[in-house]
Amino acid sequence: MSSTDAPEQASSTDEHDDHHPTPRQYVNIAVVLAVLTALEVSTYFLDFGVIAIPLLVILMVVKFLYVAGWFMHLKFDSRVFGRMMYTGLFLALGLYALAIIVILFDSATIA
Amino acid sequence: MSSSTVEKSGFSGRPKGESGIGAWLTTTDHKKIGIMYFFTVLVFFALGGAESGLIRAQLAQAEQNLLTEEIYNQVFTMHGITMVFLVVMPLSAAFFNYLIPLMIGARDVAFPRLNAFSYWVYLFGGIFLYSSFLLGGAPNGSWVGYAPLSTDAVSNMAFYAAGLNIVGVSSLAAAINFIVTILNMRAPGMTFMRMPVFIWMSLVTNFLLLFALPIIAVALFMLNADAVFGAQFFEPGTGGDPVLYQHLFWLFGHPEVYIMILPAMGIVSEILPVGARKPLFGYAAVVFAGAAIGFIGFGVWAHHMFTSAIGPVARSAFALSTMFIAVPTGIKIFNWVFTMWGGKLRFTTPMLFSIGFISMFTIGGLSGVTHAIVPHNAQQHDTYYVVAHFHYVLFGGALFGLIGGVYYWFPKVTGKLMSEKLGKVHFWTWLLGFNLTFGPMHMSGLLGQPRRTAVLPGELGGTVEIYNLLSSLGVVVLTVSALVFLFNLIASIKGGVPSGNDPWDARTLEWLTPSPTPYENFPIIPTVTHRDEFWHRKYAEDDAGKAIPVPAGAAEDHDADAEPEHIHMPDPSYWPLVQTLGFFPFGYGLVYGNFWLIGIGLAWLVIGLYGWIIEPLAEGDDDDPVDEPARPGARAGAH
Amino acid sequence: MAAGVETTTMGLDHRKLGMWTFLGSEFLFFGAFVSAYLLYLDTTAGGPGVEIFDIPFTSISSFVLLMSSLTMVLAHHAHAQGDLRRMRLWILATAGQGAVFLGGQVFEFNVFVREGLTISESPFASSFYVLTGFHGMHVFVGILLLMSVYVLSLIGKIKPTQHVKTEMIGLYWHFVDIVWVVIFTVVYLIPEIAVLE
Known part of the structure; x- marks a missing residue:
């Protein structure tokens, strides 16, 4: 404005x-x-x-x-642009890695 | 407002209507868009409320069959979708729209046409979802849409997948818009730590939307592909994993919980200091707690899946993170309580709703912590205890806070006060009806009443039946209460008492301008020197720390001799409305697997985009401004 | 809006900040598809698996898309210098390379379908097609945007001073390119090599 x-x-x-x-x-x-x-x-x-x-x-x-x-x-x-992108990138890496680990290595059914 | 002389080239000119329905259809003014969000929400709230009435009528007695199971499933699914995606989220968006530019000292949002686009996409997305009732039945697989039930054509969930994706486009565009607005359009001197808490919570919420919506978009696209286009993502027959859908849904779904509650927390954080005539206790703690909630909110999703196929390590880890997220929430509750402690409390309607928010949300929060305990969780899973919990958080929490905000900012929008007498009737009946409806559900849930079951089983016994009857009576009270609110709203719009510019003796910038807000928001953009800027312009502190009024006009930008500044306001535009109509063929194409419709929808969206790009701008854009008049300030005062 | 970037709080252009914000969220979008693909690598339901990939063919189209980033940045550079003619030339080259890539993808899909890998074949097939298909749609949107810049600059709607517009399209285009850098390695090369061993 x-x-x-x-x-x-x-x-x-x-x-x-x-x-x-x-x-x-x-x-x-x-x-x-x-x-x-x-x-x-x-x-x-x-x-x-x-x-x-x-x-x-x-x-x-x-x-x-x-x-x-x-x-x-x-x-x-500006560094702000990089921060925007890397926040998304690292959030994606962290979340999906965690989800994949849970699905692949810790999906025992409830006994 | 601007006496534009730009030549009308390109596809067409710009609409010029300043009044009448045309002005609303083509508006890019954040205030008008906020008001349109609000009234659209009222319509969807009535629909969602009617659906809840049907649910409670069916469950008022055991073994009743007012609705068929098929209809019941559609009704409770649409109730959930409506309340989450078409009521609470857009009601927050109404506040974002109206208040963010005013509270940060700006004249509009960063992308005014994109803002109008968001509204129209939301409206059409809602109409699209509801059109399913006329087209062979509404979605009936619940608001979580678990596969593989939801990939079966019987569940009508293609409407859910396509409809929520359309509504998601709206929220994503709005999130980008508000993030850029808050980061980049603050008034001079408005540093991050001087921003009102509502602005902070809006920023966190919009970041949550920004990062959570793509995840649900993927889950919904996969669902859509499975249900309509024969993909195999969640089909166990070919090795697909339905649990993947649950992970994707809750990766979005848990941040979504905070997307719904954080704006209400921000509103309450604005109302309480005004009602207590004290600054917010521990501003920094409230801000950081909000940011922490946003961040940790991404790391707790699997607590929704404790009874699903996740193992003991994951269950323990997510139990811990879930208990941990209660800490910043608790910090906020203490800060609100300490804000009121020792204050000169005025129990106005917004204040009552804020206090209602704190108490009801605390109950909901505590029952939420019980879900973190894994064995307990397994016991409660899919019972009415869960229903009780999330209604205490979303109704007792989010909706109480948002309605408090309606009472609080109504004078800002209309220049009139809402009736306090009716407001108090509304509050007490609302509180009573709410607790009567959802309190007994804790008990009936613990006694084993299952959710999402069309008929209340008689074998659960008389106690459960009494609890259900109480819940159904509560809905009657809530309905009466809602009608009182509606009457108050309409009567106050028509004949409310004039409020003056600052009815609450408020603290933040939006009250600096006259009420109702003038078109350009601020005749002069204020320079901010304090947190609670407006309060500091009105009061100084004496030696004992008591607030004493300062003479009006002491602040420098109230200098009457100052050069009037050039005011540039966004032009209205036809294109956001015209373009978003393309989501209809696109959405129906996705539902019916018709590539022609999808193509028509996409082409429409692209053509609309071209109209958008080509339409003339009265004053050029950022890097190609139309030459301004030679004399500075020559066009000011046009307001 | 009609003022320079100096008047914004952070000294940044709204549109660039908005584009970067959008790109940040796009990582979550593609990340979910890539995760599903990785989970379903071996879930082929007896149908074709990763051995169906034609690595030499995909390498060439990947290389074309990568080089389109060079022409894109040169287009922005020319625009920043006020040279619209040269800008249009590079824009055309970029869009052309994008079209070659897209053509390659259509051809590749056709071949795969003929060899029995349809979207309904298996979770592996579904996740492959939907992931690369969404990337292809991003490329398609990029080509539309590039051609818009081309036409709008021809009719005088984009002026030599407005290089932010080319820069915005460029950011989007480079993003689509780096997503393919990841897809080429994670979706094609690594699974293929893992199968060969």
């Missing part, structure tokens, strides 16, 4: 514009993402043994953080 008439305040400015990455940086991030994806897919063709699943989870998290941090500007924007 407007609460001022001062013209210099009425014009919109993007408070974080100065720190936004350049297109070249965006392309670099995309190249990294492409390489990580290639590594992910390679677990299907090559036998990574026991490290395959931990590796995939780590790669997933790294890709997630790169897209959220750079493409969604979380690294450069």
Whole structure:
């Protein structure tokens, strides 16, 4: 809502514009993402043994953080935005992990 | 109000009606939307109340058959759905709408058209649910809709799944709207710890809605897919797990309990300090207790499933967390009591309802703690003891608080007082009728009367029959009481005594503006320097800590010489109403498995969205403002 | 509304804050579907299970969706510089990649149904189709939004100064992308590898 008439305040400015990455940086991030994806897919063709699943989870998290941090500007924007997203994310992880644990490991019927 | 000169381009112009029915249909004003929520709630409350009357008539005597079992099942299911989703939640939303902008010193919510959208979706969702009565029968699988009963076509639960999802869209949009409004539109100086407790409770409630609604949406989509589209989520025949539905439902369902009670707690926290002429005792404790309730509320869901397929470890853990959540609730009750302690109490109707809230909610809370004890829980499960418990919390709690809020803020909305005499008649009959209806259910439940059973079994004996008769008589008292309230409401709207701007000698910002609230809320946005800002503008403290009045107009933003500020108000719009009509074909498509209808509904929603985007804005939007007049303040005073 | 972000309490744009709030709640939405899928991995009722997945095919469509995030962010960058022509170009590229992904999903579903994995086959099938189907619907909505930005900027309804609008659509699009990053790993790759071992 407007609460001022001062013209210099009425014009919109993007408070974080100065720190936004350049297109070249965006392309670099995309190249990294492409390489990580290639590594992910390679677990299907090559036998990574026991490290395959931990590796995939780590790669997933790294890709997630790169897209959220750079493409969604979380690294450069207000922390409030990140807090909104991570509250939802961690709440989802916690609740559903708990529910799955209860269903899988503690679903004895009442004797 | 704004003397707009913008060219009318795009799909159409903006509606301009400032009076008549058109002004209500196209409004984006949070105050009008709040009022529309309120009156819609009254209609649904009458429907839900009529359903409860049918239930009590059937159960007044043992082995009665006024209703067939089929009809009885539909009636108690719709009673639950109506009261939870179409009465208590939207009544809270009515208060959110009317009060949040006023209490934080703003002129509207962050997204005014989205606000109108929320209202219309709620109304149409309610109509959609009730249309099931005409289309082959209402849902009859209870408000929890447990699978696999609910996935059977006999239960009509497709209407439940689609209807609640539509209503859920409304609540989700409103939650985003109110969260952004509270975070981002507070008046200068209104820090978090200066916000009224009602605003805090609204913030917590809307976060609960934000994070709980997607879970029920998933559960309902799965239910819908099972019931209509042949999916196998909860079909034991192919290995599906009905307990998954219970987990998803209660992951939402328990936060939902706090979604219904926290707004009432916020309202009571506003009324009590005013009625006792003392600041709220332990503001910070009340706020943190509210936030803690919201947070812990996500971690107790499985106590609804103690007699379901969860094991001993889970039962113990959830028993503990359930007992733990009573702690912040208890903190609040002590704070309310200490707020009244030593205060100059005035037993006005809102105050009576607040005190009623505290006592009835305490009873409901205590019987709730007994559910945390697992063996006890197994004994009470699916008996009328549970019915007694949650009515003490939701009726004795939430509804008492919300009705207290109606009496308290009625002068704000209308500029008139409700009759105190009738108000007191309403309160005492309401309290009597309520306890007469639900008190005996504790006993009949412990004596073994099962819930959701169409006929009261005669073998339970004469004592249970007497308890049931008392309950049914209580509904008669409640009906009379509700009619007194309705009469008081209508009579006071038509011919109430003028209230003046500040009838209660209140403490918070909404009373700073004239009553009824002017269109722009605040001619000048106030600058906040204190918690209970309005009180501090009226009173200073002498050396002994006694409140002494200060001369009017002492606050700086009452400076008569101040430059009038430019006031921008949201334009009315046709599109929220037009767009939300698309939920009808969409919903019926989901119920009947008709992809054409679903497609038409989606297309309608998308086209409505385009109308919404393209319609002209009188003053441009945030990043493309229409040029303002050269002289600052030239357009102010348009109010 | 007609004032800059400086006048809001937190100094944030309402619409961006609203979008992030919405995205926070979307995690709970997709999380529930993913949980159901994980619970039902082995509940195939004798029908096809995860071995039906065509990992090389899905890898390619996943890669296309991932790269659409790059073109999306470049579209926003161009808009922030006031370059609507270039913005429209990148928007088209993004929507095109989204369409390729969606086409891939339709093709994949068709193949699976022909191989006997219908939604009514088993809880596994139901949870797979509903999860990926809802993601596909999100992509579809994203494409609609992108094409709206394209058309509205052509007819002058979106002005060079209004890059917040592109940014909002971008946030949504990137979110849909990161959800697929999770789905690709959790729904496709890990179960497939676990089966192979």
